[in-house]
Amino acid sequence: MKAIQITHTQELNIIDIEKPQTPGQGEVLLKLSYVGFCGSDINTFMGRNTMALNPVIPGHEVGAVIEAVGAGVPENLKKGMVVTCNPYTNCGNCPSCRNRRVNACQHNETLGVQRNGAMMEYITLPWEKVIPAGSLAPKVCALVEPMSVGFHAVSRAEVTDIDVVMVIGCGMVGMGAIVRSALRGATVIAADIDDEKLALAKKMGAAYAINTKTEDAHQRLQELTNGCGPDVVIEAVGSVPTYQMAINEVAFTGRVACIGYAKSEVSLQTKYFVQKELDIRGSRNALPSDFRAVIHYLETNDCPIDTLITKVIKPEEAFNTMRWWSENPGKVFRILVNFED
Numbered sequence: 038m039k040a041i042q043i044t045h046t047q048e049l050n051i052i053d054i055e056k057p058q059t060p061g062q063g064e065v066l067l068k069l070s071y072v073g074f075c076g077s078d079i080n081t082f083m084g085r086n087t088m089a090l091n092p093v094i095p096g097h098e099v100g101a102v103i104e105a106v107g108a109g110v111p112e113n114l115k116k117g118m119v120v121t122c123n124p125y126t127n128c129g130n131c132p133s134c135r136n137r138r139v140n141a142c143q144h145n146e147t148l149g150v151q152r153n154g155a156m157m158e159y160i161t162l163p164w165e166k167v168i169p170a171g172s173l174a175p176k177v178c179a180l181v182e183p184m185s186v187g188f189h190a191v192s193r194a195e196v197t198d199i200d201v202v203m204v205i206g207c208g209m210v211g212m213g214a215i216v217r218s219a220l221r222g223a224t225v226i227a228a229d230i231d232d233e234k235l236a237l238a239k240k241m242g243a244a245y246a247i248n249t250k251t252e253d254a255h256q257r258l259q260e261l262t263n264g265c266g267p268d269v270v271i272e273a274v275g276s277v278p279t280y281q282m283a284i285n286e287v288a289f290t291g292r293v294a295c296i297g298y299a300k301s302e303v304s305l306q307t308k309y310f311v312q313k314e315l316d317i318r319g320s321r322n323a324l325p326s327d328f329r330a331v332i333h334y335l336e337t338n339d340c341p342i343d344t345l346i347t348k349v350i351k352p353e354e355a356f357n358t359m360r361w362w363s364e365n366p367g368k369v370f371r372i373l374v375n376f377e378d
């Protein structure tokens with residue numbers, strides 16, 4: 038069967054590997070329909086992802102159909118069902134796992150990063166990682182994981198209806214944070230450097246949008262919050278200026294949730310940690326409850342799916358598409374690879 042492999046930096050090949058056999062005890066065999074390329078995959082392709090195996094089969098954003106179930110798999114997982122998957126492992130024994138925060142397992146291996154992923158025609162997974170997707174189409178399923186990462190940050194920041202929430206970065210993950218904050222009744226301010234993304238953020242629930250490249254973000258935030266700053270800032274970029282903006286602009290006694298994975302050191306005004314008595318919380322991956330919340334949102338709301346899916350490609354187009362993406366990084370929400378035929 039076909040698989041996509043990132044062989045070296047800027048080298049991507051279609052390889053032929055053996056199709057997984059009938060699923061073993063507790064395993065489910067999935068036939069992949071659509072698998073999303075994520076920012077972490079483009080980083081792997083560009084040789085900037087230090088956590089990734091090399092070579093690696095990428096892919097952890099999955100829309101699939103159950104092909105077969107092994108012995109000992111619960112009855113609710115049946116052949117023919119549309120599913121997505123939880124692509125993270127958890128060891129069960131580290132401090133995070135013992136505190137039931139399995140999303141932040143110290144020894145986590147994400148599909149397609151620290152171990153081979155789902156960019157192939159079939160995959161077997163332990164049944165615990167297979168998530169029924171209700172009435173969602175397989176294509177939509179591939180959006181669930183990145184949005185759930187944004188949903189998780191909103192839980193971490195304990196957003197409520199009385200909060201003004203600024204979300205910095207309107208990619209897929211940031212969009213998830215905007216959607217969930219709006220669903221919880223908060224007033225959402227979206228911040229990005231791309232006007233198209235900001236327009237979409239408003240469609241997805243943001244009340245206000247700030248282009249931090251062309252506008253004075255501090256000034257606008259002060260105007261929008263009566264000079265207080267936002268109660269919550271969710272950082273979904275991972276750059277030096279956006280981390281600094283989060284700490285500088287958040288209100289006194291505010292909360293900052295950090296999703297963005299910064300690749301360099303960031304210098305911060307730590308006096309604000311103290312003066313403002315900030316709650317600064319990391320937010321990593323997502324919990325099963327976040328996946329369920331995203332599936333529920335996508336089932337019951339009119340989400341602009343077609344705008345979120347920038348391109349659907351065949352496996353053979355993956356190399357050229359990754360090259361194009363690396364040259365146009367601001368223009369992509371999600372690229373899905375169609376493995377259906």
Ligand SMILES: [Zn+2]
Nearest residue numbers: 075076077183
């Ligand atoms: Zn991802």
Ligand SMILES: [Zn+2]
Nearest residue numbers: 128131134142
């Ligand atoms: Zn663990």
